[in-house]
Amino acid sequence: MAARWLLLLLLGLAVAGVVRGQGGAPDTSGFISIDCGLPEKTSYVDDATKLKFTSDDAFTDAGTIHNVSSAFATPTTTTDRSLYNVRSFPAGARNCYTVPSVVPGSKYLVRAKFMYGNYDGLNKPPVFDLHLGVNFWQTVTVPSADWLGNAEVIAVVPDDFLQVCLVNTGAGTPFISGLDLRPLPSSLYAPANATQGLVLLDRRNFGASGSTVIRYPDDTYDRVWWPWSNPPAEWSDISTADKVQNTIAPVFDVPSVVMQTAITTRNSSIPIQFSWDTKPNHVYPDPGSIFTLYVTELELLAGNAVRQFNVTINGVIWTKAPYKPVYLSTDAMYNGDRPYRGITRYNFSLNAAGSSTLPPILNAAEAFSVISTADLATDAQDVSAITAIKAKYQVKNWTGDPCAPKTLAWDGLTCSYAISTPPRITGVNMSYAGLSGDISSYFANLKEIKNLDLSHNNLTGSIPNVISQLQFLAVLDLTGNQLNGSIPSGLLKRSQDGSLTLRYGNNPNLCSNSSSCQLPQKKSNSMLAVYVAVPVVVIGAVAVFLIFFIRKKKNKSKGTVKPQILGNGVQSHGQNGTGGSLLELHNRQFTYKDLAVxxxxxxxVLGKGGFGPVYDGFLKDGTHVAVKLRDESSSQGYSEFLTEKTLTKIHHKNLVALIGYCKDEKHLALVYEHMSEGTLEDKLRGKDRKGRSLTWRQRLRIVLESAQGLEYLHKACSPRFVHRDVKSSNILLNANLEAKVADFGLTTAFKCDGDTHVSTVRVVGTYGYLAPEYATALQVSEKIDIYSFGVVLLEVITGQPSIIKLPEPTTIIQWTRQRLARGNIEGVVDVNMPNDRYDINCIWKVADVALKCTAQAPGQRPTMTDVVTQLKECLELEETSFKGDTSSSYMTESSIDPNSSYNTYTTEMS
Incomplete structure (x- = not known):
């Protein structure tokens, strides 16, 4: 086992999050500090940190508040005011805090604080579990009334809210004293990602005097650095008043004040020795462990003095070579990419190397255990619907995620659990639940529901017609309520054909008219003949008129997009507008009020682009849509709106379909089909709520399908179109991860089929994706889309953004060329890609296609048809390589061609 020495190239990782303001205190935006059990709507500012703490009443609707015993609420016990009161949860198996307004896909430090303080007078400290959302966090074991405990986890939050849940395990009443959230840059604590979190075992500041604790504002992220108490007699403390430079800040941002103290031993023959014990629990009996040691030289060595040392864990060398600390410059060694397992105690020893004249040195250390955060929360649409139902009927015992984990699903809910998709709600039993008011229309948003039992309540009003749209509904029980009116015909039809069991007895005012719960009687044969004959005559007359009208207008029609027959037999039409007037549209028009409904x-809000925000919505028939509404401050306006309308009659399976539009006074909007899996960019960056990285085969299919959509615009339309804003955020994915190109607001058309390019008056698009001839000469051709698509291919391979923030920003193209020129394919492939099988030759082939697409000269780039052909061959290669193979990986150094032509790419970029 070897330590991972952090090199300066790690500075290239993007830094986002809290930074120290110029000349002022660190920025606390995003900090959330909750004092659990503080009286409702009260707050205070902590004396030590100057951070504001608020009551927890806005974050949970359960539990009771208590003050701890006066014997423990004293400065001699703790100066942390949040520990002087608690909220306990004597009722329910699970009780949760829901914290809104977090940034989806961002990394957070979440800290729960506990002091029992004999608040209940029983002097029985409990044991209970903590969950982070639907994932197990850790078991909290309270050993005594005066125990001050912290549970801290670093994790990526998938949603725009975060839940912390206390689970009763039958060993006492769960309680909590405080809850803190602190945003972290995505580059810090790299092992914490979309599927894995880090639970803190210990964080130590060596050499600190007495009981000095370092936290905010010295630590901008409010981490708590505890001094190592009761040091061995052979340890010596050393310190400096000089600032320690943190050259590895993007990856390990350690406060200078922590690094300004250290321990050493009295002579070089004595090692620094310490140990950590793991904390097994019922979920992780053999937890994985990650350790980080922070070191800097605090003494300016004179003459021939040398400080070098080795690190061993349980007698096994951890460092490949003797380590020599750098003067006043933070460095770190850790095993972040490979957690240790199978050991209950880790004994560390820092031993002076053979040539060292000075003893070893250590400034700080952190220890973590690894937990999985890969469990999926319930489908977002189901959660939204059932949460609205909960609020309407004020259901108190529903808390946390509705379906997950399975053992804690809400009472009365039945859920389905698939391996790779979120749980879905398939049944709701709210019988005898004391419900009043009308039947919530939100039941109709539970699209997978099969059984709905609302019997024996006090429900009033009529049965919503939208319930008829639940295609999987097999049982609907409304017995014993106060419903009135009639039963929707859709439910009656399904009841009569046997696809729905409908129970509605003991509703005195329902079906009071004898005919209101019956389907209309079938008409007589003579009348049926009339009903059939009349429409046939009318349709025939209309057809004759249309044929006459079309023939008359045929020779006058110019400037239209010619219909094209695609390879799959789909016919497509488009239309060019003239004179700036609104084009004739054949899709649905909505009013602004319609959009509000x-x-x-x-x-x-699903997201926001250059045109404006995109909202989640449902049509009356239940169709899931995305509504893109123009922002009044947007630089895009009426012309982009008309441009997207130009493509309303162009249809391809790999282009996002436009369902309708709104042009209502100043309001402009576009209604698209909803793509439930979001953008390719979010998938690659780990920002989507599912939190699972795409496999190589999934990535390959996505770029192939995207290329097919662009090929259609380039070749199958007349006139041809250029997208002009191809990027990973404009490639959307549906529930089956099928890719569709979106956002046609910047699309432009060739005037004639024979044109090679179009000149424009300004550059539009996205920095990092712009072809050089477009950025400098304003020349638009299909080749600029191909260049941008090449950048997307590189993103898919590497997982990196189009512009990589090294000490100086560099393009993903240059970054990739430099590594491939050295034959370093492992340094290019996305480290977050699941460890599945892939053929390394396929990776090389796609990289070759990408770099050809991004050639400087447009003439050297392939056509999109060529790209589609190459990607199909890659996919066939991938599938052929693993046909019948059950191995978990396929990646060897021998697969790399030492005579490859990638060296030619290193000098091509200007």
Whole structure:
């Protein structure tokens, strides 16, 4: 086992999050500090940190608040005011805090604090579990009334809210004293990702005097650095007043004040020795462990003095070579890419190397255990619907995720659990639940529901017609309520054909009219003949008129997009506008009020682009849509709106379909089909709520399908189109991870089929994807889309953004060329890609296609048809390589061609 020495190239990782303000205190935006059990709507500022703490009443609707015993609420016990009161949860198996307004896909430090303080007078410290959302966090074991405990986890939060849940395991009443959230840059604590979290075992500041604790504002992220108490007699403390430079800040941002103290031993023959014990639990009996040691030289060595040492763990060398600390410059060694397992105690020893004249030195250390955060929360649409139902009927015992984990699903819910997709709600039993009011229309948003039992309540009003749209609904029980009116015909039809069991007895005012719960009687044969004959005559007359009208207008029609027959037999039409007037549209037109209804008053934002925000919505028939509404401050406006309309009659399976539009006074909007899996960019960056990285085969299929959509625009339309804004965020994915190109607001068309390029008056698009001839000469051709698509291919291979923030920003193209020129394919492949099988030759082939697409000269780039052909061959190669193979990986150094032509790419970029 070898330590991973952090090199300066790690500075290239992007830094986002809290930074120290110029001349002022660190930025606390995003900090959330909750004092659990503080009286409702009260707050205070902590004396030590100057951070504001608020009551927890806005974050949970369960539990009771208590003050700890006066014997423990004293400065001699703790100066942390948040520990003087608690919230306990005597009822329910699981009780949760829900913290809104977090940034989806971002990394957070979450800290729960505990002091029992005999608040209940029973003097029985409990044992209970903590969950982070639907994933197990750790078991909290309270040993005594005066125990001050912290549970801390570093994890990526998939949603725009975070839940911390306390689970009763039958060993006492769960309670909590405080809850802190601190945003972290994505580059810190790299092992914490979308599927894995880090639970803190210990964080130590060596050489600190007495009981000095370092936290905010000295630590900008409010980590707590505890001094190592009761040091061995052979340890000596050393310190400096000089600032320690943190050259590895993007990866390990350690405060200078922590690094300004250290321990050493009295002579070089004595090692620094310490140990950590793991904390097994019922979920992780053999937890994985990650350790980080922080070192800097604090003494300016004179003459021939040398400080070098080796590190061993349980007698096994951890360092490949003797380590020599750098003067006043932070460095670190850790095993972050490979957690240790199978050991209950880790004994560390820092031993002076043979040539060292000075003893070893150690400034700080952190120890973590690894937990999985890969369990999926319930489907977002189901959660939204059932949460609205919970609020309407004020259901108190529903808390946390509705379906996950399976053992803690909400009472009355039945859920389905697939291996790779979120749980879905398939049944709701709210019988005898004391419900009143009308039947919530949100039941119709539970699209997978099969059984709905609302019997024996006090429900009033009529049965919503939208319930008829639940295609899987097999049992609907409304017995014993106060419903009135009639039963929707859709439910009656399904009841009569046997596909739905419908129970509605003991509703005195329901079906009070004898005919209101019966389907209309079939008409007589004579009348049926009339009903059939009349429409046939009318349709025939209309057909004759249309044929006459089309023939008359045929020779006058110019400037239209010619219909094209695609390879799969799909016919496509498009239309060019003239004179700037609104084009004739053949899709649905909505009013602004319609959009408000569709989006539930624009409640949920899916994202935001140059045109404006995109909202989640549902049509009356249940169709899931995305509504893109123009922002009044947007630089894009009416012309981009018309441009997207130009493509309304162009249809291809790999282009996002436009369902309708809104042009209502100043309001402009586009209604698209909803793509439930979000953008390719979010998948590659780990920002989507599912949190699972794409496999290589999935990535390959996505870029192939995207290329097919672009090929259609380039070749199958007349006139041809250039997208002009091809990027990973404009490639959307549906539930089956099928890719579709989106956002046609910047699309432009060739005037004639024979044109080779179009000149424009300004550059549009996205920095990092712009072809050089477009950025400098404003020349638009299919080749600029091909260049941009080459950048997307590199993103798919590497997982890196189009612009990589090294000490100086560099393009993904240059970054990749430099590594491939050295034959370093392992240094290019996305480290977050699941460890599945892939043929390394396929990786090389796609990289070759990408670099050809991004050639400087447009003439050297392939056509999109060529790209589609190459990607199909890659996919066939991938599938052929692993046909019948059950191995977990396929990647060897011998697969790399030592005579490859990648060296030619290193000098091509200007």
């Amino acid at each position: 569709i989006t539930n008053n624009f409640q949920r």
